[in-house]
Structures are given as C-alpha cells and as structure tokens.
Amino acid sequence: MRYNRLVQLFLVLFILLSEIAYSQTLKNTAPEEAGLSSQRLARLENAMSDWVKNNWINGALVLIARNGKIAFHKAEGYNDLETKAPLDKNGIFRIASQTKAITTVAAMMLWEEGKFSLEDSVAKFIPTFSNQKVIATYNPADTSYTTVPAKRPITIRDLLTHTSGLGYAGIGTPMENAIYAKNWISGGLGVNNQKIGEVMSNLGKLPLFFQPGEKWKYSLGTDVLGYLIEIWSGMTLEEFFNKRIFEPLGMKDTYFNIPPDKASRLVNFFQADQKGVIKKQAKTFGGTLDMNYPLNKTTYFSGGGGLSSTIYDYAIFLQMLLNNGQYNGVRLLARNTVRMMTMNQIGDLFIDSATRPENKFGFGFSLITESGSRLAPNQAGTYSWGGAFSTTYWVDPKENMVVILYRQIWSPGVAEVDKVFKTLVYQAIND
Template sequence: MNRYRIVLLSLFSSVMLSGAARAQAKILTEAAPEAGGFSASRLARLDSGMHRWVQQKWVNGSVVLIARHGKIVFYKAHGYNDPATKTPLSKSGIFRVASQTKALTTVAAMMLWEEGKFSLEDPVSRFIPSFANQKVLATFNQKDTTYTTVPAKRPVTIRDLLTHTSGLGYPAIGSPAENAIYAKGNLTGGVGVKDQTLSDAMTRLGSQPLFFQPGEQWKYGLSTDVLGYLVEKWSGLTLEDYFLKRICQPLGMKDTYFNVPPEKATRLVNFFLGDSTGRIQKQSAVFGGALNMNYPIQKHDYFSGGGGLSTTIYDYAVFLQMLLNGGEYNGVRLLSRNTVRLMTMNQIGDLNPNVGEHARDNKFGFGFLVISEKGSPFTPSQVGTYSWGGVFSTSYWVDPKEDMLVLIYRQMWGPYVTNTDKAFKPLVYQAIND
C-alpha cells in the first residue's frame, strides 16, 4: 500500500512539475530557435529576406517578432527609421498600430461582460439612447448626397458591434454614401481627432442611418469605436485609463499609449510613403494633410477604440501571448479561457468578411479574422488562426495549433509593402522544424 502511495505521489508530483514548466513557458522569454521548435539556419532566410526588402526599396524597414511555446525565437529590426540619415530602425520603436487597437477594446469589453455589466444580446440603445429606432439606408443620390431610409428590422446589439454586423460604416475609407453621410455628421475615423468628445461623436453616430439591416451582412466600420465608448460607460473610466489600469499595467505592457509621453516621444517611429520608382520619403501628414502623423505625441482626450493606440511590437506580443494562454499571463488572468474561445471562433455563421485576401473563405470572431477550413488551403496558417492589422502596415497573427504568435511592424504605405507580406508568412512557417 505504501509503495502504491509513493507511486501516486510521484506521478502527482511529475504532473504538477510538468504543469508548472508549461506555465513558465507561456511567459515570453528570448531563447535559441531550437527551444521553440525552429531551425536557426531556416530562420536565417527570414533575416536575409528582411534585409533584402530594404535593399529592394520595398520598405524603409521592418520589425519582426516570432514566439512559439512562449519562446521568442526571432526578434529583429532591419532597415532605417530615416533612410536619408541612415538612422537604424529600432526594434523597441513605438509604432502607430491603428486598428490593432480593436483587439484591446474587444478584450476590455469582454472583461466587463465577465463582470456582468451587459449581455451580448443587449441593444446598444440600452446604453446609448440615440441608437433607438434606427433607420437603414435605402437609396443614396451621389450628386446631392440626399438619401432615403427604411426602419431597422431589429435593434443593433452588442454582439453586432463585436462582429462588425451592426450596419455601421467607416468615414473617409468607406463607400461614397458612408463618406458623404458621415461627413455631414462630422464623424471621423477616430484617429487624431480634436475639438470633439467621444461621447458626443458616438451619440451623433446613433442618429445616422445604418448601411444594412443589423446582422444581415459583415462590414468593417465604427462598431469598435462604439464599443470603446461603452467600455467607458460600463467601467466609469476613460478608455485610456481602462487600458492602462486593467490591461497594460497588469500585463507589464509599459509602452502602449493613446498619448505617448514626452519622455518617449523620440521613440515614435517615422512614417513613410513609397512610390513605384523606389523613392521612399518621410511624411509628416497623410490623407491630404488631414492627419498629422505626430498625433500620438500631441495630447488629446478622444480615445478611439477602433484605432488610437501606439505601442511596441514586444508589448503587443505580451498581449497576444495572454490570449494564446487562454486569457492569462504571468499569473494575471484577464479573461477566462472560454471567453477567449468565443472571441476566436466563427461568430458570423454563413456571412463572410469582405476585407483581405481570400476573406470570403474565412470567418470572424469577436475582433479577429479567423482562418476556416475553407480558407486554410490558401495559407500555411492552421485552421483557427486569428489575426488582424493596422492601416499603417502593422499586422499579427496567432496560430493556436502551432502555439505561436507572429508580428510584423512597418510604418509605410507604398506599392511594394504588400510584397513583404506575401514573402513573410512562408518564411516564418518554413522555419518550423519539429
């Protein structure tokens, strides 16, 4: 009997030690490629590729971080923060990540959902009265921007916001109808906004027509900005303070901001435009001068849950590792693993996202594009991989079956930036060696 107890205790101890080792592995640590199941010689192909992209003038520079089994196997920068002066791009630079903000806003909302602040099926009008009795666009006259509407068949719900099935559009980057109607309503994409408040803007948005019946289509739009405002209402904190106190500080994300502090302003990465001749020029403003690219270091209090953050690639990797861990990082749990499961599975049924290559073949969860069985033949990423990116050429994906997260950051627009995207993913997956 004693021997039986000793065997049981031995097995129990082994399981506990194994579990502790696995938990420790989920805290990001830099390690040799082999520790994460990568080939060092094959990863060298990625190193060479990043160098070659700069030489070919596809980009001014890029930063890449790859982690598998909690081991950072690749974390490098190539190229220049200023090609004219040959100032190198730093891997600890602070990047404008635009729509990568949406994932933090989604996590914030789901944390409050776990606290019982709302139901996924609650109408938005319960919290923002202007969303009651909404209308849906029926016809639009592009010549004079007049339009007609029909009543919405049902209210917009929180679930609709999380899945981009709300009927809301995007100002400036949407259809002619979206651009014209939102311009009349003084509604913006949310980045670099001055002289208006988030509460006023989201209240005005509720009185604007929807662009389709709620739940009947998928359309990328201001849904997550509305969600960010709801986080403020549910929590009693500004979105900036909620991110800081409930997400960034607990996870040890020390370089993630709506307002980059003055002492870190020099770390804000420059933004560039490239052309077909290979000329790459630093830009102080984009969208015809409408957006000053120094907006992260210009103090503001309009916090766009859809696009306002700036961060480092390492900070965002910590955030993604938390999700990959099932909602926990370094002893801090933000979400339950089943909430993460909800966020990263198909939540739109037979609908299809209408953004990105092969988007029609994939699905959308809460805040993430999700690789489906139908979409998997077009990518080396496994089914269930979830991802998103930002308009200023940052992107990421998390492949749970490979226990891997991957990020590539650039700050540039140009005709050849997408060449780096096409080359990048195969270079990552070909280096896995276990």
C-alpha cells in the first residue's frame, strides 16, 4: 500500500512539475542555467562579428533556447550599412517559407476538430482539383504540353508532405515557372490584385508535374492548404492565425500586414552585386517584388510564405512544438499530433530528387534521420526549415533546444555562415 501511494504521489508531482514547465514563458537566463557554456558561446558571438567584418553578410540575429530558457539572443551587424544603424534584435523579418510551419499547425488543429481526413481528396473541398492531369511532354518554345490522367487524386496528406505533384511559381523549374506565369499563378508574396480562392481554384485546373505520391517536390501545396483552412474554419487565414495561434501564444509581432505603428521595425533587405558588394535593395526577383510588401495592405494570405515575424515570436511558436503542442498553459495540439508532424511521412522518397538522401520529411518540416545525424551535430529527430530571405531554424528534441538564425540578405556569404553555424551552436553545450 505504501509503495502504491508513493508511486501515486510521484506521478502527481511529475504532472504538476510538467504543467508548471509548460506554463512558463521563454525568458532570458544565464547560459549555464540552460546547460550551455558562456565561454564557448563567446565563440559564436565573435564569429557573428567576423561574418560582418568579412562582408559575408550585413548582419545576423541568433536566438538559442534550451530547456525552456533563452540562453543566447544577440544581434550583430547593421540594418543600414550607410548610416551604420545597428540590426535590432526586436526587428521584424520577412520569414517567407517559415510561414509553412504555422500553416501546418493551423491545419492540424482543424484536423483534430474533425474538419477533414488526411486521406480526403483536395477536390472534396476545391472542385477544380477533380480529374487532374499530369504532364507527359513539354515544349519550352511555346509552353505547350501533353498530359496523361493522374492515377489518383491529390490528398490533404500530399499537400502536407509536398508529394502532390504541384510545382512552385517563380522558384520552380523553368517549366513550372512558365506554365504558372502564363496562368497568373504566383509564389504568393506582394499579391494585391488577386483573391486566394480564385488563384487556388485556377491552380487546380492546371496539370501536375508528376503523379501524386510518387515524388517529393517543394510546392505551392501549403498555399492550397492555407486556402483550405479558410474553407474549413470560415475565417480568413489572417483571422485564424491571429485568433487561434498568435493571440493565445502571446505572439505579438507576427503579421501578414505589419501595422503602421510597427512599420519602422521592418528589417531592410540586402543583396550582393556581381562584385560581391552588399547593397540595400528596395526590390528583388528582377524588380518584380517590392520588399516593402509586408507594409502594403493585402488580403491575399499566402500560407506558404506571407508572414513576417520577430525571432522571439517564432521562438515561442517552436517552443510550443518542442513542448508537444502547448506553451504557457495553452494547448494548440495534442502530443501525438506533434509526433506525427515530426516523423518521416514520405517513406523511401528522397527530398529534392535525391540530392539530400539523408533527410526525410514530416508534415511541414524536414527531418534528420539516424544516418543523417552523422553529417552534422544535430541529433536524430531534429526538425527544421527556413525562409527564402535567409532565415532558418531547427528544433532538436533530444537536446531540448530551439535554434533560430535570422538574416535578410542574398549573398554568397550566407552559405559561408551556414557552413559553421551549427558547429558553433552545438560546441557550446556543456552538460
């Protein structure tokens, strides 16, 4: 009897401690309190300064949270190279494809409410996705093509795993870019004269680039998912994110439309010219994308890339996932839903047509496998992604760690930074 009572008391204590842990917000702490070495983190801070001195990048912002505490949150470099205005760690960054993880969470919240099945066809909710065709031959001279019938419909699971057969406008293959441009399908950023429902419906009429489920290919599938969230919830994607995710979690600086009183916090975008000189850019993608797009009011909410956010806000979101779906006493997802999202969902398929055979993909995240963990210090089970403007993140459950690196630049120096960043983070672990 005494043994059973002790076991019961232990279980109650464990549950109480767990609830207390999950009710805490991310706050700064001494690195040693999070199992990191201050001395070794100085290597990272010095390296960040060197990246700027070497003209690899204009600046960088890093946040490392471990065991639910922020052990490192520092910015180096400049938001304006001419005036030497420093990069602010509270700046708002265009996070582009980091939006996809938030869209995935939103979809899985509605899945938990029974709004759809993962095996439902997209055509069940967007009729134009019925009776789809797959490209068989393509003539780049006039963008004409022949097709064969799709072997099966696209499912919601296909959208979540990028195995649908859809392509990506603007950043896909020349064939994808040409066909989508001809039919006014965009990557979703800076769109002000189209409606998401009309564009996604038009997308359903166009051919797929491979048979559903037979390949992994980064795609507009998450934009389709964002529109489906509007259908399932009866809210715009902006409203759903705000009411169901951002407000409950306390994410106060994440937006499709940055409000005017926070416009000055939008971080500048830089690009290296042919001589490697880094310059602030008002436009990119050949001048087609105004980089002030987060300030230009839009009602086109791209689930694949439309958000801007601070590094702290995104750390809250990732900590929620690391906490198995809850943060500060708020539960968005059940732990088994998070488990599904962060495990291999593509079987033997390769990411990027076998260019990264060690990685796999879950729902919204790439995954480090046991064999893949030999290539970098990330533990097996680490899940990650990033954004087109050089933001990146990962969550390492075995190390109980969230790591985020924010930049707003395109330059060869970004690759140089990426070669050393993970090493500098992991070498600081000291427990």
